[in-house]
Amino acid sequence: MQIRGYELPPIGTNAFLFSDNGHAVLFDAPQDAWETVKPILEAESLTLDALILTHGHWDHIADAAKFQQNDIPVWAHSGDQEWIEDPSIMAAFMSSDMVVPPTKLDRVLAHGETVELLGQSAEIRHVPGHAPGNIVTYFPEAKVCVVGDAIFAGSVGRPDLPGGDWPTLKAAIKAQIMTLPGETTLLCGHGPQTSVEREKATNPYVGG
Ligand SMILES: [Zn+2]
Numbered sequence: 001m002q003i004r005g006y007e008l009p010p011i012g013t014n015a016f017l018f019s020d021n022g023h024a025v026l027f028d029a030p031q032d033a034w035e036t037v038k039p040i041l042e043a044e045s046l047t048l049d050a051l052i053l054t055h056g057h058w059d060h061i062a063d064a065a066k067f068q069q070n071d072i073p074v075w076a077h078s079g080d081q082e083w084i085e086d087p088s089i090m091a092a093f094m095s096s097d098m099v100v101p102p103t104k105l106d107r108v109l110a111h112g113e114t115v116e117l118l119g120q121s122a123e124i125r126h127v128p129g130h131a132p133g134n135i136v137t138y139f140p141e142a143k144v145c146v147v148g149d150a151i152f153a154g155s156v157g158r159p160d161l162p163g164g165d166w167p168t169l170k171a172a173i174k175a176q177i178m179t180l181p182g183e184t185t186l187l188c189g190h191g192p193q194t195s196v197e198r199e200k201a202t203n204p205y206v207g208g
Contacts, residue, residue: 003144020119129166151199
């Protein structure tokens with residue numbers, strides 16, 4: 001399985017393209033994600049099986065409607081469904097020239113669910129507190145977990161946005177991310193990748 005990351009505008013949000021054996025899955029659709037990913041899909045004859053939104057914040061969903069218009073199924077957790085289906089709710093947090101079209105969820109993911117992606121079984125875990133519907137997708141075989149904005153290298157997601165809560169975030173990170181095997185690579189919604197063991201040792205918010 002190949003994993004490629006793209007840091008996209010306007011505020012440096014990561015999208016991750018997983019691909020294997022002619023199929024692909026994309027995590028998050030920041031601005032320019034469609035223009036970035038489409039040529040790769042065409043050049044490598046990849047079928048994009050799903051766009052999985054780690055959560056509903058505007059910078060992670062800006063291009064989601066373009067994928068939907070091209071018949072790519074869009075999946076996310078119910079906790080952020082309202083934001084994804086009516087992004088104008090978040091207008092106060094976007095620059096005034098930013099327009100995020102609505103996207104209808106094709107599949108609502110739930111905590112504890114196992115999804116078959118690229119021939120591997122991946123586990124959906126709910127990690128609220130930054131956003132009510134932040135999910136992480138854990139691939140045990142590949143030892144990789146896509147975490148959205150729950151945790152970053154040396155930091156954590158902002159808990160002070162609407163629907164956020166620090167005690168909730170801290171408890172969810174400890175229960176759902178820190179319990180993964182130490183060697184698990186964490187692919188974060190912003191900044192560099194890290195690992196469970198590194199964050200356990202060094203993260204000032206949830207380490208130790
Ligand atoms: Zn966010």
